[in-house]
Amino acid sequence: MAQKENLYFSPLKTLSKKAMSTKMEESIQSIFQLPQVVLAEVCDAFKPLDLPKIFFLLRSGKICHNIWFVQSGLTRHFYVDDRGKERNTWFTVENNFTTDIPSLLNQQPARENIQLLEDSIIYAIAYSDVQKLQQKHHAFCIWYIKMLENNYFHQIEQRIDELQFMNATERYFNLLKKEPSFSQRISLGNIASYLNISQETLSRIRNEKPTF
Amino acid sequence: MAQKENLYFSPLKTLSKKAMSTKMEESIQSIFQLPQVVLAEVCDAFKPLDLPKIFFLLRSGKICHNIWFVQSGLTRHFYVDDRGKERNTWFTVENNFTTDIPSLLNQQPARENIQLLEDSIIYAIAYSDVQKLQQKHHAFCIWYIKMLENNYFHQIEQRIDELQFMNATERYFNLLKKEPSFSQRISLGNIASYLNISQETLSRIRNEKPTF
DNA sequence: ATGCTTTTTTGATGTAGGTCAAAACACTTC
DNA sequence: GAAGTGTTTTGACCTACATCAAAAAAGCAT
Numbered sequence A, B: 001m002a003q004k005e006n007l008y009f010s011p012l013k014t015l016s017k018k019a020m021s022t023k024m025e026e027s028i029q030s031i032f033q034l035p036q037v038v039l040a041e042v043c044d045a046f047k048p049l050d051l052p053k054i055f056f057l058l059r060s061g062k063i064c065h066n067i068w069f070v071q072s073g074l075t076r077h078f079y080v081d082d083r084g085k086e087r088n089t090w091f092t093v094e095n096n097f098t099t100d101i102p103s104l105l106n107q108q109p110a111r112e113n114i115q116l117l118e119d120s121i122i123y124a125i126a127y128s129d130v131q132k133l134q135q136k137h138h139a140f141c142i143w144y145i146k147m148l149e150n151n152y153f154h155q156i157e158q159r160i161d162e163l164q165f166m167n168a169t170e171r172y173f174n175l176l177k178k179e180p181s182f183s184q185r186i187s188l189g190n191i192a193s194y195l196n197i198s199q200e201t202l203s204r205i206r207n208e209k210p211t212f
Numbered sequence C: 001a002t003g004c005t006t007t008t009t010t011g012a013t014g015t016a017g018g019t020c021a022a023a024a025c026a027c028t029t030c
Numbered sequence D: 001g002a003a004g005t006g007t008t009t010t011g012a013c014c015t016a017c018a019t020c021a022a023a024a025a026a027g028c029a030t
Helices: A022-031 A036-045 A101-106 A127-136 A138-165 A168-178 A188-195 A199-206 B022-031 B036-045 B101-106 B127-136 B138-165 B168-178 B188-195 B199-206
Strands: A047-051 A056-058 A066-072 A074-080 A086-093 A096-098 A113-116 A120-126 B047-051 B056-058 B066-072 B074-080 B086-093 B096-098 B113-116 B120-126
Touching: A022 A036, A022 A066, A022 A138, A036 A120, A036 A127, A036 A138, A056 A066, A066 A074, A066 A086, A066 A127, A074 A188, A086 A096, A086 A188, A086 B138, A096 A138, A101 B138, A120 A127, A127 A138, A127 B138, A138 A168, A138 B086, A138 B101, A138 B127, A138 B138, A168 A188, A168 A199, A188 A199, B022 B036, B022 B066, B022 B138, B036 B120, B036 B127, B036 B138, B056 B066, B066 B074, B066 B086, B066 B127, B074 B188, B086 B096, B086 B188, B096 B138, B120 B127, B127 B138, B138 B168, B168 B188, B168 B199, B188 B199
Parallel strands: none
Antiparallel strands: A047 A120, A056 A113, A066 A096, A066 A120, A074 A086, A074 A113, B047 B120, B056 B113, B066 B096, B066 B120, B074 B086, B074 B113
16 A cells, blocks of 8 residues: 655645635534634635645644645545554545644644545644634634534544444444445545454455355 | 442432532643633532442433533443443543533433442533533633543543554553553453453453463 | 352353455556 | 556455353352
């Protein structure tokens, strides 16, 4: 799974403000209705980026400074274990916020990499701006709490459940149910890694071959 | 693991306000320094309870209305799986906040039970009061965000890691390192359930007997 | 101390899913 | 279309840990 990643270490292309879609505004407002002034400020803090497949939003070892909103496209979060194997921990699909929590909150080097699996339109907000907005606007705090609660907690609690209480087959079909598009968009190997199943076993599950 | 739980279905004993320790105040202030007025209001919203071992803070099927602060004592979170087996999902030790997120946030029946493993002093705040405080005090929002971030995220991300990337032996020693007191305070069976290991295997791990 | 209950340990056996190696398939690119 | 690269499938074998059953130990009440 060696990537031609270095090709893409060019500076981020920035979309014009005008090209900034209202889709993100909608996403923001659907979480909690912000006053127009605050909304404008929040949107202004999010910088739109048009990025190619294979680009790294975050590299292991670097400190994470952003929260991202995936407007279109797909990311995978992974780290390299002590045996050199890439381990996927998360995918973020369009209309979701994402970041690396441990690195962001403690401003410490990230274990995770965040890489694009598809050409994507991403809005990035600096964590320093998030903190400023928190200080400045009470309404933003409320929005932020709800964003964490809806977006983050829910998903993460489910993930624990899957890992703790489902077997390989159940994990796979559970994922298919939640994210039907994944089987087309993400390679078997990447899905297997996320589900903590070997490629071979996932292949057998997919083809309903019993392990005999 | 049949409990004599019903013995304790008496109304909650409430401690006098005077008995309310400053320990919780300290815990609150250590997360984020609140203005005196706000702090007073927050403390006032937390009701102290002196509860016996085996008491249930939350029962599966009920809607969770509170966030709790464990001043002293210990809780276990568990649910009963489809085969009738109790599955521990979490322990909360003194000086930590706890609740059942899925039930609290969506005000839906809980899957989890939260039960005391020791006589405990618990401070309970109604979620409705949390929401009122959020609306009323900007500072409280900031405190709340930090509380979630420090308290919750960090622990929960670690939990995913343990489940996804560690084997049984690693999970056990990792827990011992993080919570050395657990081996004294919590029965082997309860620890095994939390670690998602059978009692027998955990017993062998503890006694360094290889599985042959 | 003497039961009685609950928890922990030990041993024997079973199985889900991992690992290794090779073949089959699917893509790009020339 | 052939060659090259990456991905998926297949088969043989292995291992970590579960399950079942029974014994031993530890907590309790009386």
